[in-house]
Amino acid sequence: MKNKFLITLMILIMISCQNKDKTDSGNVVKTIAEDTLTKTVAGAADLSDAPPRDDKAVEMIRKQLSIxxxxxxPAMTKDDRFFYYEAFDLNNDKKNEYFVGFSNSYFCGSGGCSGYILNNDGSVINRFTVTDFPIFVTTSVTEKFYDLKMQSGGNSHLIKMKNGKYPSNPSVQEVWNGDISKEKTKVLDVNSKRLKKYSF
Known part of the structure; x- marks a missing residue:
């Protein structure tokens, strides 16, 4: 009888501990969720690991491409109607410009592909042609905009802003003989598979 009592008491204690653990873990999860929500609303949450989303930019680019x-x-197939984009502040005005590129037969040929650089409001800085991706943003500046290095025809070309526009055909610009891999920033690296494809 004494043994049965002890066994029953031990079972009750174990059940009580298990319920307490469930309650505690539920409270811990609830506390973490509330803390994260509070920090997010206050703007103090660390969202650095969250993937960047800019639906507003995608819609702006779609609208601009349709124009x-x-x-x-009318001549394009469904498979021709997609683009890649990457944002970069080219003139340090705290507003991103947008590199927009294509990688299909309608926009690409033996010399490379076409694309655009758009201002933050969607207006065109310039259209570029015969370019192989990625494009490199250098640390040198001309007319308040970073110089670019674009690859075309197997050569790297230094692209500088002139009268508010980058040249549209990199293949006729100054050939760059330095080590392009030392440049810090790559944009429109469409072969890396990290950029999302968007339809328009």
Whole structure:
């Protein structure tokens, strides 16, 4: 009888401990969730690991492409109608400019591919042609905009802003003989598979 009592008491203690653990872990999860929500609302949460999303930029680019390519759209297939983009502040005004590139047969040929650089408001800085991706942003500046290095025809070319525009055909610009891999920033690295493809 005494043994049965002890066994029953031990079972009750174990059940009580298990319920307490469940309650505690539930409270811990609830506390973490509330803390994260509070920090997010206050703007203090660390979201550095969250993938960047800029739906507003995608919609702006789609709208601009429908205007810029209005005459081309009837000749394009569904597979031709996609783009990649990457944001970069080219003139340190705290507003991103947008590199927009394509990688299909409508926009690409033996010399490379076409694309655009758009201002933050969607207006065109310039259209570029015969370019192999990625594009490199250098640390040198011309007319308040970073110089670019674009690859075309197997050569790297230094692209500098002139009268508010980058040259559209990199293959006719100054050939760069330095080590391009030492440049710090790559944009439109479409072969890396990290950029998302968007339809327009």
């Amino acid at each position: 810029l390519l209005k005459k081309d759209l």
